[in-house]
Amino acid sequence: MKSKHIYSLVLAFCLVFSSLVSAQAGQKAIDNYPDRSVTIINPFSPGGSSDIQARIISEALQRNMGQSFNVVSKKGGAGAIAMLAAKNAKPDGYTVILTCLGPCSLTPNRANVGYNTPKDFRAIARLSLFPFAVAVRADSGIENFNQLLEYAQKTPNTTFGTCGAGLLQHVLFSDFLSRQPDVSMQHIPFNGGAEATSALLGKHVVATVQTASEYLPHYKSGDLRLLAITGDERSPVYPDVPTFKELGYETITGGTWFGFAVPKKTPEGIVLKLQNAIKDALNEPEVQARLEKAAIPASFLSGAELDAIISSEYKSFAKILKSSD
Template sequence: MEADVLNRTNLRRHTIVAGVFFIAVLSVQKVWADVPDYPDRSVNVVIPYPAGGSGDTTVRFIGRKLSERWGKPVIVENKAGASGIIGTQAVGKASPDGYTALFTTTLHIQNEAVGKKAPYNPITDFVPVGQVLRSPAVLVVSSAVSANSFGQYVDFVKSQQSKPSFGSAGNATTSHLYGELFTRKTGLTAVHVPYKGGAPMMTDLLGGHINYAVIDVGSVMPMLKAGKVKVFAITGAERSSLLPNIPTFKELGFTGFESYGWMGFLLPKNTPTSVTEKWEVALSAITKSPEYTELINGLGMEPTTIQAAQFSSVLKSDIANWRRIAEEARITAE
């Protein structure tokens, strides 16, 4: 009898303790999900590439605007190395509380598409919160070339006795992928010449050391305005407001060139929805401002306001497209 009473007493105690623990867990989860005061301290934004360049300019501008909106410091940190993998991994391992964000580029998914090994999954280990710009690429040649249209240029290259060459900003980059795709789609046989960035490649293009390239508009625009180069086609699903008179590859009968280069923000997976929503609202306001539009257009890119759901779709469709291009062009990270 006494044993039964003791067992029932212990059972009630365990039930009460379990109930209190369950309520406590729910309370913690609710607070974690709501995060009403976010941000209540400084926010760190990692860009996994070296300082300088259009990406650096863009993220520092947005960082200043976020600081103004939130009333807290937004610190931009360049953590370069291994084609962006080192900085990206650091963000992936960070606490999913919204205080460490990643500002990255198309390379985030291209690494996966070309078989570059990384200690994270670019899709499932991150939460996209906003794509803030896109960057089409153009087929560019020296103005010394006599051809004045896409068709004329392809015929001109095919008529040359020497084997043509095309440049890129590096192996397995967007310019390499699109350059190789153009070469194969037009039936050309060309030598790929990789450079350490777009600037030295453009210098050699002007000097006649390479024949053509398919590279981002930002790298080409100053020389195009100066009359030093010609542009015959542009990537993307539609003509660009930056160069409205230039036809897309698709218009010219060549598919596969629809994906854009882009830049955007991601957070570690499991970041509370209330935090990602605050990022979405802030980024939307910043990217729609005339000041931001002027900055991005000046860098030779197109401002975008693509929020989480749509950005997630872009990531998934782009990784499939870049993988297909890499396979078709037989490009790997090695």
């Protein structure tokens, strides 16, 4: 009987000790983070706006955290390839993904790609928010958004182009049109924003719905007129363009955001460390100037706030995609 007690005592001791050691090792890993190079996965092509953001931020993180942050492109599968790679990475904070709305909420609700964003990931911080805008040619005679809707009512087969079928711009505007009982427009999907813009300039489509930054050179030169923009407030880059809200309309999202995420089981301490480092980086004037030059609208949100946005978007996109089937 007594020996049994001793055994249990020893066992308990061992358990307590080992958990202490592992807790301490865990704490040590958090304190020392990062003690080697960190990989940032970019789900899109090198050189795109996601890649440029990743590189501007990684340069600042590298400077402030003393370890290199390497950007690796893993494009394909509408972002699913990169998301799966990040999901299956060790949850130690050394593999981070720079993701955005599409791969988080659109792709997994469209096909069975093997991840559920709210369940498998936790957000570190939001970096930027890109609003979408509707544009026509300046010489089209369409002066405002309501005139476009009237024009579409009168003219059968009025076309609008986007950067691709089933992408956010398409889903957003189709959802908008589905709530306007007398307006119908014909969607023409292009392969990327550049093709859509060139079709608009060349008078091959009446309007386009795109990320607002796509229009910048033609907005500045006066060739295109922006009729409405998503988001809660007007964009400082396009101050004369009214928001959908001002015009009395609703859109399913205010724009596409970019932010960092890690596998769900990554320790809280590391997530917070990265979150604060990113916040500091975004406050540096040099980083701000670079982002502004590259036409990237920086917009910080904490990991917890971004997590909340992701779970609500994940649900609403599941609903919309199901109803459109």
